[in-house]
Amino acid sequence: MNQDGGENELCSLSPYIISNIPPIIYYIPNFISEDDELYLLKKIYEAPKPKWTELLNRRLQNWGGIPHEKGMIPDTIPQWLQIYCAMVEKLGIFKNCKPNHILINEYLPGQGIMPHTDGPLYYPTVANITLKSHAVLEWYRPIGGENTSDSSLNTKVPETSLEARNFARILMERRSLLIVREDMYSKYLHGICEIKTDIIDDKVVNLSMCEGRQIGDKLNRDARVSLTIRNVPKVMKNNFLFGRRR
Numbered sequence: 001m002n003q004d005g006g007e008n009e010l011c012s013l014s015p016y017i018i019s020n021i022p023p024i025i026y027y028i029p030n031f032i033s034e035d036d037e038l039y040l041l042k043k044i045y046e047a048p049k050p051k052w053t054e055l056l057n058r059r060l061q062n063w064g065g066i067p068h069e070k071g072m073i074p075d076t077i078p079q080w081l082q083i084y085c086a087m088v089e090k091l092g093i094f095k096n097c098k099p100n101h102i103l104i105n106e107y108l109p110g111q112g113i114m115p116h117t118d119g120p121l122y123y124p125t126v127a128n129i130t131l132k133s134h135a136v137l138e139w140y141r142p143i144g145g146e147n148t149s150d151s152s153l154n155t156k157v158p159e160t161s162l163e164a165r166n167f168a169r170i171l172m173e174r175r176s177l178l179i180v181r182e183d184m185y186s187k188y189l190h191g192i193c194e195i196k197t198d199i200i201d202d203k204v205v206n207l208s209m210c211e212g213r214q215i216g217d218k219l220n221r222d223a224r225v226s227l228t229i230r231n232v233p234k235v236m237k238n239n240f241l242f243g244r245r246r
């Protein structure tokens, strides 16, 4: 897409809004080039081993500081990541603030992330770049958040089950950008299932934006690396870190 800045950056994103879900998610295929993807992967895998935090179902690199209720102690973001933060910032999705935090997740086939919301430590907009392999992001209503006015949603499965609360799937292809804001950020939960193959079905709400994909496709996962780019509004000032200056 054209990444030139301008007065109406958000308007230029309107063709990328995913319809038939609550506001707002933008899906931008081919946001970065193949060369950018290779460059990012090279830099990510060059990071020293201690930069990785191993979790049970994925591993991650944290850049920019550790978000904290009392304020994040800011850490330098390397130039190779700042380039992509700037590309995202140009879209005009962070009003009066800039991306200052990047989480890099690596998922092997069969790994995923539990349903969650990103929470109040962040400005309520998240941008996510997918590298190396696709993923399917599952969306869930919160418990007690069922829409009873829609009879098609009435099923025999109790609404407390994850299956019953799962109302949409988004296919994130490699090199794409996903932007989540508003109710989809603050109200609904997202997660990635711990499976090795994704089956494309009619719950995939952005299928028409994914060239060459159709219902029934079986997509085997490779290792996927994602960049989650956010703003942490509360940051410690230097003089808090080193005591009061005299």
Ligand SMILES: O=C(O)CCC(=O)C(=O)O
Binding pocket: 103, 105, 113, 118, 128, 135, 190, 226, 228
């Ligand atoms: O890897 C992804 O695409 C999702 C990551 C995520 O949800 C998070 O880091 O909060």
Ligand SMILES: [Fe+2]
Binding pocket: 116, 117, 118, 190
């Ligand atoms: Fe998340």
